[in-house]
Amino acid sequence: xxxxxxxxxxxxxxxxxxxxxxxxxxxxxxxxxxxxxxxxxxxxxxxxxxxxxxxxxxxxxxxxxxxxxxxxxxxxxxxxxxxxxxxxxxxxxxxxxxxxxxxxxxxxxxxxxxxxxxxxxxxxxxxxxxxxxxxxxxxxxxxxxxxxxxxxxxxxxxxxxxxxxxxxxxxxxxxxxxxxxxxxxxxxxxxxxxxxxxxxxxxxxxxxxxxxxxxxxxxxxxxxxxxxxxxxxxxxxxxxxxxxxxxxxxxxxxxxxxxxxxxxxxxxxxxxxxxxxxxxxxxxxxxxxxxxxxxxxxxxxxxxxxxxxxxxxxxxxxxxxxxxxxxxxxxxxxxxxxxxxxxxxxxxxxxxxxxxxxxxxxxxxxxxxxxxxxxxxxxxxxxxxxxxxxxxxxxxxxxxxxxxxxxxxxxxxxxxxxxxxxxxxxxxxxxxxxxxxxxxxxxxxxxxxxxxxxx
Ligand SMILES: Cc1cc2nc3c(=O)[nH]c(=O)nc-3n(C[C@H](O)[C@H](O)[C@H](O)COP(=O)(O)OP(=O)(O)OC[C@H]3O[C@@H](n4cnc5c(N)ncnc54)[C@H](O)[C@@H]3O)c2cc1C
Numbered sequence: 335x336x337x338x339x340x341x342x343x344x345x346x347x348x349x350x351x352x353x354x355x356x357x358x359x360x361x362x363x364x365x366x367x368x369x370x371x372x373x374x375x376x377x378x379x380x381x382x383x384x385x386x387x388x389x390x391x392x393x394x395x396x397x398x399x400x401x402x403x404x405x406x407x408x409x410x411x412x413x414x415x416x417x418x419x420x421x422x423x424x425x426x427x428x429x430x431x432x433x434x435x436x437x438x439x440x441x442x443x444x445x446x447x448x449x450x451x452x453x454x455x456x457x458x459x460x461x462x463x464x465x466x467x468x469x470x471x472x473x474x475x476x477x478x479x480x481x482x483x484x485x486x487x488x489x490x491x492x493x494x495x496x497x498x499x500x501x502x503x504x505x506x507x508x509x510x511x512x513x514x515x516x517x518x519x520x521x522x523x524x525x526x527x528x529x530x531x532x533x534x535x536x537x538x539x540x541x542x543x544x545x546x547x548x549x550x551x552x553x554x555x556x557x558x559x560x561x562x563x564x565x566x567x568x569x570x571x572x573x574x575x576x577x578x579x580x581x582x583x584x585x586x587x588x589x590x591x592x593x594x595x596x597x598x599x600x601x602x603x604x605x606x607x608x609x610x611x612x613x614x615x616x617x618x619x620x621x622x623x624x625x626x627x628x629x630x631x632x633x634x635x636x637x638x639x640x641x642x643x644x645x646x647x648x649x650x651x652x653x654x655x656x657x658x659x660x661x662x663x664x665x666x667x668x669x670x671x672x673x674x675x676x677x678x679x680x681x682x683x684x685x686x687x688x689x690x691x692x693x694x695x696x697x698x699x700x701x702x703x704x705x706x707x708x709x710x711x712x713x714x715x716x717x718x719x720x721x722x723x724x725x726x727x728x729x730x731x732x733x734x735x736x737x738x739x740x741x742x743x744x745x746x747x748x749x750x751x752x753x754x755x756x757x758x759x760x761x762x763x764x765x766x767x768x769x770x771x772x773x774x775x776x777x778x779x780x781x782x783x784x785x786x787x788x789x
Contacts (some may be wrong), residue, residue: 339604340368340577344788345595347583347620348612350378351774352766354568355407355781356609361575363785368605370595376569379737380774382562384749385728388677389560389684390644392732394774395675395693396561397556398652401775403782404564405555411567416559419552420448420695424679426658429499430667431458435719437658438500445488445500446525446539447771463495468556469534474583475533479526482536483743485519487525491535503662507673509772510697520741533616559681561774579603585623592761607761607788611781614768615736628755631748635768637736639698643712644677644730646691651724656690661719670708672697689727690718701733763787 344360346353349371360367375381379393384739397404399419404560408417428435439456441449445465454464460696482490488501502513510514519526530537557563572578585596592606610617620634675693678685685691695711718724749769756764765784767777 336600337602337604340366341591341604343367343577343604343605344607344609344612345370345593345603345605346576346609347595348378348610348766349373349578350766350777351380352378352781353567353609354565354572354776355403356611356765357572357576358407358410358568359782359785360447361572366577367566367575368579369572370579370581370583370601370603372582373581374580376709377562377565378560379734380565381470381732382560382565383730384560385730386646386689387686388646388689389558389694390646390677390691390730391560391562392642392659392730393734393737394561394682395677397774398678399555401773401779403778404775407568407778408564411571412562413557413563413567416557416563417476417555418558418682419683420554420556420680422552424658425553426657428661429458429503429526430661430663430669430719431499431727433667433718435661436621442500443490443539444504444522445496445665446535447492448539448543455507458499461494466493467496471534471536473529473534477530479529481517481519481743481746483514484516484518484522484776485513485735487522487529488513491529494747498666499664502666503664503673506665506697507662507695507739509752510640510672510738512744515585515739515740515742517743517745520745560684574786582752583616583620585760586620587624588759607763609763609764609765609781609784609788611784613736613766614739617764617766619769625755625759628752631752631755632768634748636740636742638703638740639733639735640672640736640738641696641698641701641708641734642693642732643692643696643708643714644693645716645726646728646730647692647722647726652690652722653724654690654720654722660693669715669719670696670700670711671719674716674720677780692722693718698735701735703732739772741772759768761788 343366346356346369357369381392383390427438436458439452447453485497488497528535532538539679581597587594593608595603614632614635618629621628656676656679659680663669663671663675673695677691677693763784765780
């Protein structure tokens with residue numbers, strides 16, 4: 335047994351963006367901290383690879399610009415001049431229907447139609463759905479509506495086809511989940527508010543847009559050299575301020591001076607406070623001895639797995655104009671691909687002019703298939719859907735096991751109870767993508783709140 339201690343210090347468990355943002359908050363306040371990450375690399379699911387002059391994101395590629403926390407952290411890291419927006423003037427997203435890639439009609443905000451003519455002209459939806467979309471404008475508000483799944487909410491407003499060909503593919507890019515089990519209240523909270531205030535989601539979205547001042551700006555932001563730039567900057571700035579340990583945390587226990595952290599290989603670390611920034615599964619295991627009730631509730635938050643497979647081509651061999659951001663594949667179309675991003679169109683600085691990157695997403699069901707089988711299947715579908723038969727010059731595969739928290743029905747109540755149970759342990763805080771938002775800005779905001787709570 336080897337024991338060490340950081341008296342008055344805070345242990346941050348997990349070195350993804352949540353743990354790093356928390357470490358930065360503590361460093362700014364001059365408080366002693368130790369960051370414990372099981373992997374040799376920091377950043378968690380944020381990882382940028384540089385291959386043949388291309389910037390390839392193995393995990394997230396951007397963040398929602400409307401949520402300020404990520405941009406604030408980027409500014410604090412001195413990276414403001416590296417921020418770029420998505421090329422929204424080129425934004426066309428195709429949806430696969432009946433084997434054909436059909437552009438999403440103009441004026442759709444997620445699955446909410448705000449312009450009738452483009453929807454009416456689009457072959458993506460049948461006439462029954464178009465009629466329902468038009469009549470939705472006259473929906474009455476029901477402030478007492480119970481919690482509903484994403485599928486229930488969208489079906490009520492726009493019908494099943496809007497679930498299958500809009501809600502499911504659009505949300506599977508974010509959660510990889512099933513709209514029948516995802517909670518609309520947890521993942522589409524703004525729609526629930528619109529419904530309460532206006533009845534019609536279309537009417538509410540139009541009203542919000544009318545209130546918005548100034549030009550819209552890019553929907554997504556990122557960094558020229560990839561989101562790994564943020565991780566590198568955080569790692570550098572934290573180097574002489576926060577102690578770093580590469581170790582797997584197994585348990586935590588209360589001691590008179592604070593907390594004893596049990597690490598692999600019989601090591602322990604004593605600290606004053608603990609901030610758990612690992613996903614809910616490992617957090618549940620770490621807490622199992624301390625608080626079985628809290629641990630069980632954390633274990634009940636499901637996580638999805640996914641995969642990114644980036645294929646790099648010589649541009650001149652591709653034989654496709656890449657005239658859009660890429661395409662989404664509804665589950666009902668029964669393909670292996672879930673989505674494909676045409677990286678060089680979506681963002682500048684990512685792909686040299688003589689190259690092309692098709693960044694494909696697959697669901698967790700294929701995680702254990704061999705690389706060569708996966709690549710052959712993806713190439714087959716790209717040939718079928720985009721007519722791309724060229725051989726890729728390189729391929730980069732990343733498997734993300736249990737990385738994406740699923741906010742299923744009851745999530746908000748579950749998190750409320752988790753927060754109440756965690757409050758029984760002063761000096762312990764929880765943050766990460768399991769709770770109040772899975773996007774990068776939400777994780778950073780959650781990290782800041784957890785640090786505040788520990789003060
Ligand atoms: C493929 C993919 C694409 C995404 N795309 C986007 C996007 O475009 N935009 C966006 O905003 N969000 C996106 N997300 C979501 C977002 O990236 C994540 O929710 C966020 O980065 C999670 O950060 P985190 O630090 O909470 O968790 P993680 O990144 O999972 O980090 C947790 C860390 O804890 C460590 N850990 C676990 N157990 C232990 C232990 N016992 N001891 C020590 N360390 C431990 C892990 O090794 C890991 O490094 C995407 C996610 C994925 C998987």
